[in-house]
Amino acid sequence: MKTELLELDTSDRTFLDLTSQVRGFTRDLGDGLVNVFVPHATAGVAIIETGSGTESDLRDALERLLPVQDIYAHRHGSLGHGRDHVVPAFISASVTVPVIDGQPSLGTWQSIVLVDTNPDNPHRNVRLSFLAA
Amino acid sequence: MKTELLELDTSDRTFLDLTSQVRGFTRDLGDGLVNVFVPHATAGVAIIETGSGTESDLRDALERLLPVQDIYAHRHGSLGHGRDHVVPAFISASVTVPVIDGQPSLGTWQSIVLVDTNPDNPHRNVRLSFLAA
Amino acid sequence: MKTELLELDTSDRTFLDLTSQVRGFTRDLGDGLVNVFVPHATAGVAIIETGSGTESDLRDALERLLPVQDIYAHRHGSLGHGRDHVVPAFISASVTVPVIDGQPSLGTWQSIVLVDTNPDNPHRNVRLSFLAA
Numbered sequence: 001m002k003t004e005l006l007e008l009d010t011s012d013r014t015f016l017d018l019t020s021q022v023r024g025f026t027r028d029l030g031d032g033l034v035n036v037f038v039p040h041a042t043a044g045v046a047i048i049e050t051g052s053g054t055e056s057d058l059r060d061a062l063e064r065l066l067p068v069q070d071i072y073a074h075r076h077g078s079l080g081h082g083r084d085h086v087v088p089a090f091i092s093a094s095v096t097v098p099v100i101d102g103q104p105s106l107g108t109w110q111s112i113v114l115v116d117t118n119p120d121n122p123h124r125n126v127r128l129s130f131l132a133a
Numbered sequence: 134m135k136t137e138l139l140e141l142d143t144s145d146r147t148f149l150d151l152t153s154q155v156r157g158f159t160r161d162l163g164d165g166l167v168n169v170f171v172p173h174a175t176a177g178v179a180i181i182e183t184g185s186g187t188e189s190d191l192r193d194a195l196e197r198l199l200p201v202q203d204i205y206a207h208r209h210g211s212l213g214h215g216r217d218h219v220v221p222a223f224i225s226a227s228v229t230v231p232v233i234d235g236q237p238s239l240g241t242w243q244s245i246v247l248v249d250t251n252p253d254n255p256h257r258n259v260r261l262s263f264l265a266a
Numbered sequence: 267m268k269t270e271l272l273e274l275d276t277s278d279r280t281f282l283d284l285t286s287q288v289r290g291f292t293r294d295l296g297d298g299l300v301n302v303f304v305p306h307a308t309a310g311v312a313i314i315e316t317g318s319g320t321e322s323d324l325r326d327a328l329e330r331l332l333p334v335q336d337i338y339a340h341r342h343g344s345l346g347h348g349r350d351h352v353v354p355a356f357i358s359a360s361v362t363v364p365v366i367d368g369q370p371s372l373g374t375w376q377s378i379v380l381v382d383t384n385p386d387n388p389h390r391n392v393r394l395s396f397l398a399a
Contacts (some may be wrong), residue, residue, distance in 0.1 A: 001297035001399030003198050003371075031134035033229075034265055035299055037364050038372030041315040046222040049174040051321060052205030054218040056233050060206075061199060061219050066327060068170055073319030073326075085320040086327050089312040089357055091222055091375065096299075096362050098136060098262040105136075105260055107172030110226065127371055129364040131264055131299055131397055133134030160279030164267035166301055166362075166397055179355040187351040194332060194338075194352050212365050224355055229362050231269060231395040238269075238393055240305030243359065258308040264397055266267030 005127040008114065011122040015055045016114040017128060018045075019106070025128045026099045032132040034104060035096045039125055042084035042118040044091030050107040062087065062117060077120050084118040090114050092122065099130065135162065144255040148188045149247040151178075151259060152239070158261045159232045165265040167237060170227045172258055175217035177224030177253040178243065182242040192197040195220065195250060210253050217251040224248050232263065268295065269395040274380065277388040280369050281321045282380040284392060285313075285372070291394045292365045300370060303360045305391055308350035310357030310385040317374040326359040328353065328383060350384040357381050365396065 010016055018036065026034050036045050046052050062083075072082020085111055095112065097104045106112070114126060137158055143149055151169065159167050169178050181187050195216075205215020228245065230237045239245070247259060270291055276282055284302065284373050285327050302311050334390020359377065363370045372378070380392060 001364070001366070003297070003366060004191045027314055031136070032260065033166070033299070035362055037371065039371060039376065041313075041373060041375035042318075047174075047226045048215060048222055048345055049207075049218055052209065052218075053215060054174075057215050057219050058206070058222050061222075065331060071326070073322045074315075076318065082319060082323050084314055085318075086323050089314055089324050089381070090325075092225060092358060092361060093313045094361050094363060095225060095227050096168055097227060098134070098168055098260055100134070100136060105172060105175060106172065107258075108170065109174035115222070117178060125373075129299065131399060166268070166299070168393065180307075180359045181355055182340075182351055185351075186341065186348060187307075189339045190348050190352050191355050193337070196354075198331060225358065227362050228358060229301055230360060231267070231301055231393055233267070233269060238303065238305060238308060240391075243305065244309035248355070266397055 001129055005026055006126040008124045009122050010116045010124050014059055014117055016048050017112045020116055022104055024114050027102045029130050032130055033096050034099050034130045036112055037127045038093045043116040044088045044093055045095045046091050046113050046115050047110050049115055050111045087117050089110050090113050095130050134262055135174055139259040141257045143249045143253050143257050147192055147250055150183050150244050152244045155237055155245050159237055160235045165232050165263055166229050167232050168229045168262045169245055170260045176227050176249040177221045178228045178249050179224050179225055179246050180243050181246055183244045189190050220250050267395055272392040274390045276382045276390050277343050280325055280383055283316050283377050284380055285377045288370055289379050292370055293316050293368045295396050296398055298365050299362050300376055301362045302392045302394045305393060307315050308355045309382040310359055311359050311361045312379050312381050313376050314379055316377045372387050
């Protein structure tokens with residue numbers, strides 16, 4: 001299996017657009033499925049539009065739905081860090097995208113985005129894996 | 134890879150049951166994984182029961198959790214359209230289902246459903262892709 | 267395709283850690299993708315940390331976001347059971363994890379967890395399927 005571990009820096013960033021890395025990874029690979037997997041318990045992968053406000057809308061929605069408050073049983077890390085551990089139950093660590101002739105078959109406005117609400121760890125990995133048809 | 138792009142009309146419909154199309158697509162394909170992927174930034178795919186009220190319960194839940202109000206940074210489209218862009222962060226554009234002897238191994242009450250909260254665009258595509266074992 | 271149907275008992279348990287079963291299933295299978303699929307309309311699979319409070323934090327979050335109240339159109343089962351049918355729209359029935367040399371490439375703190383909020387049915391299945399590279 002062709003697989004690659006991206007090393008990323010999320011300092012001061014909740015969202016990191018991985019689309020160009022995924023495109024580079026699948027180029028020349030023909031047809032198949034590409035899996036994007038985050039091996040961390042406080043991050044997920046979302047396929048959303050970027051650059052038109054959706055990142056901040058998603059940040060606001062997460063703050064409303066899973067507030068950074070002292071309400072979590074998980075007690076490690078900074079105040080409210082427990083919510084970072086709940087995020088991946090809703091925004092999964094794994095997403096799979098069809099690839100045709102080396103191109104992820106994304107829609108015009110779709111980007112593959114790492115969602116990392118945890119400010120305590122800026123060093124992140126994402127694993128890309130390709131299964132050929 | 135066997136892959137097919139469905140052309141769908143979601144006029145006046147938030148939910149569109151794709152199960153029969155997926156079953157038709159995988160018939161005769163043997164064992165493998167079928168990926169259902171929506172190439173739009175304002176729709177997702179959910180595996181839920183249909184016909185017993187869950188569609189309206191999910192619509193109500195989305196309205197409570199991501200209200201159609203003037204609170205979004207994304208400013209295109211009709212009022213509150215920004216929330217349609219947040220939906221796929223929670224209801225992913227991609228789902229993968231095991232296929233055994235040409236049949237998606239769904240449970241008795243599971244249907245594969247397009248969730249499209251965006252009323253502005255009734256012309257939708259869904260890509261079905263099959264990876265054989 | 268190597269595939270296996272786990273038979274599980276979720277009596278009095280909302281969360282069931284499946285990681286060791288998945289590890290046992292993929293051992294000796296080399297490289298590929300493992301799909302974990304729940305063939306039930308009232309359960310999902312999440313990749314989260316276990317044993318540090320996140321299970322109860324997720325239970326609380328689900329209770330806040332999808333309360334067990336008499337607000338659902340779905341009328342079968344016990345009071346508020348309609349919400350169990352909404353859960354899998356947000357916590358998907360399907361997750362796919364890359365496998366390298368027989369090992370699911372999970373992060374240190376990640377576990378693959380069945381999330382079953384429905385107390386009415388303790389007999390549950392989970393299907394594991396492996397697609398080799």
